[in-house]
Amino acid sequence: MGAKQTKAAGQEAGASPQSTGWKRTPTKERGDILTSIMLKSGDKLRSSGTPPPYQRRIRMIQEMMLMAKQGKHDEATEMLKTLRQDLGMESTSLDDVLYRYASFRNLVDPITHDLIISLAKYIHCPKTEGDALGAMEKVCRQLTYHLSPHSQWRRQGLLKRKPQACLKSVLSSPPSSRTLDLSGIPLGVKDMERLCAYLHHHASRIGSLELGFTELTDDAFLLLLPTLASLPRLETLALNGNRLTRAVLKELTDTLKDPDSFPSVTWIDLGNNVDIFSLPQPFLVSLRKRCPKQGNLPTILEFGESQASEPEEEGIQIQSSHLSCSNQSQHSSGAIEPLREDFVPKQLACHSDNAP
Numbered sequence: 277m278g279a280k281q282t283k284a285a286g287q288e289a290g291a292s293p294q295s296t297g298w299k300r301t302p303t304k305e306r307g308d309i310l311t312s313i314m315l316k317s318g319d320k321l322r323s324s325g326t327p328p329p330y331q332r333r334i335r336m337i338q339e340m341m342l343m344a345k346q347g348k349h350d351e352a353t354e355m356l357k358t359l360r361q362d363l364g365m366e367s368t369s370l371d372d373v374l375y376r377y378a379s380f381r382n383l384v385d386p387i388t389h390d391l392i393i394s395l396a397k398y399i400h401c402p403k404t405e406g407d408a409l410g411a412m413e414k415v416c417r418q419l420t421y422h423l424s425p426h427s428q429w430r431r432q433g434l435l436k437r438k439p440q441a442c443l444k445s446v447l448s449s450p451p452s453s454r455t456l457d458l459s460g461i462p463l464g465v466k467d468m469e470r471l472c473a474y475l476h477h478h479a480s481r482i483g484s485l486e487l488g489f490t491e492l493t494d495d496a497f498l499l500l501l502p503t504l505a506s507l508p509r510l511e512t513l514a515l516n517g518n519r520l521t522r523a524v525l526k527e528l529t530d531t532l533k534d535p536d537s538f539p540s541v542t543w544i545d546l547g548n549n550v551d552i553f554s555l556p557q558p559f560l561v562s563l564r565k566r567c568p569k570q571g572n573l574p575t576i577l578e579f580g581e582s583q584a585s586e587p588e589e590e591g592i593q594i595q596s597s598h599l600s601c602s603n604q605s606q607h608s609s610g611a612i613e614p615l616r617e618d619f620v621p622k623q624l625a626c627h628s629d630n631a632p
Contacts, residue, residue: 328491329550330423330517333362337423341416344399344409353399360392364553382554385516385547391419423548425460425489425517443467447474454483459514463490468499475503483509488545489517494524501527505537512543520549525556532562541566 336359343352363385383389398412439462446458447470456478463471475482485504492500497520504513528544531537541563546552 328489328517328519329362330425330489330548333359333423333548334420336362337416337420340395340399341413344412349399356392356395356399360396363388363392364551365389365392382557382560384552384555387422388419388547391415391422395419423517443470447471450478451481454481454509455486456482456484457486458490459486459488461490463487463492463496465493465496465499468496472500472503475507479507480509482507483540484512484514485510486514487518488514492518492520494519494521497524498527501531505531505534507538507540509540510538511540512545513541514545516545516547516549518549520546520552522552525552525559529556529559529562532559535565539566 336355340352340355340359343355394415395412398408398415443458443461443463446456446461456475458471475485485507492515497515497518504510532541544563546555
């Protein structure tokens with residue numbers, strides 16, 4: 277599956293074969309270290325007593341993978357059930373997913389949905405041919421990477437400096453290349469006044485705003501919403517990995533109904549928040565009105581399977597979940613296209629005969 281194998285790992289003295297049929301593979305130490313760093317650093321950045329949702333989900337993935345390696349099939353199955361419930365998925369049954377395919381098109385994060393289905397396949401069918409555990413490890417690393425604030429590690433010295441000092445530094449100069457990237461910097465209600473002032477001052481220069489993994493709450497976002505809606509050239513808005521709840525969807529949808537608000541927006545990422553799992557139809561319709569040249573309703577784009585490989589340092593290029601017009605998706609890292617009315621995901625194609 278593209279993962280490098282180390283020779284000596286897995287040849288432990290006295291190791292007994294697992295009864296589940298899973299083939300043991302060497303531990304991916306780099307992936308484990310990366311996940312550990314993300315969790316520990318997230319703890320340092322946490323501004324309140326309750327950890328953000330992404331930390332809880334990453335821990336579940338780690339525990340599930342450990343259970344699978346230990347041959348604890350039932351426990352791994354229960355952990356997957358808990359994880360999918362935390363991600364708002366009623367079922368990982370492929371037949372059930374096919375039956376609910378209409379709602380699949382409105383999912384806020386189809387990448388996570390797709391990877392969870394893959395995990396369900398490996399856990400529920402552990403006796404598949406080939407290295408099933410190795411394949412499951414790979415999916416777990418992909419899911420961990422997708423749900424983690426990996427972008428913040430590129431900012432040198434972020435973890436060694438106080439968040440307020442880092443925010444002040446970023447807001448001390450105009451946005452670079454029409455992009456304001458605050459991802460990974462905790463933002464509280466008290467920071468909104470400073471951020472709003474900066475956005476107003478540089479309104480004509482901002483085309484992309486990265487607010488992922490900033491611990492943004494509903495209250496803070498609602499204070500920021502009027503300013504965001506007034507930005508004339510804002511095309512992409514990333515709000516993933518925060519503490520937002522579906523309570524903000526009504527305000528956001530109502531704002532989008534006004535053609536003078538978010539006049540240029542083509543992409544809003546709300547994935548990996550507390551309980552925002554699908555998007556209301558008026559939200560999608562409002563986005564379509566901002567893309568007059570797009571014939572079909574703008575829907576969530578699928579990521580290319582060829583892009584989902586290894587963690588970032590091993591060359592992974594996982595496509596972020598988003599809404600976009602097909603002719604304005606230059607921010608994407610791969611060739612993808614909107615879902616068509618007759619499109620059925622590959623995982624579901626083999627089950628189409630069983631659909632109700």
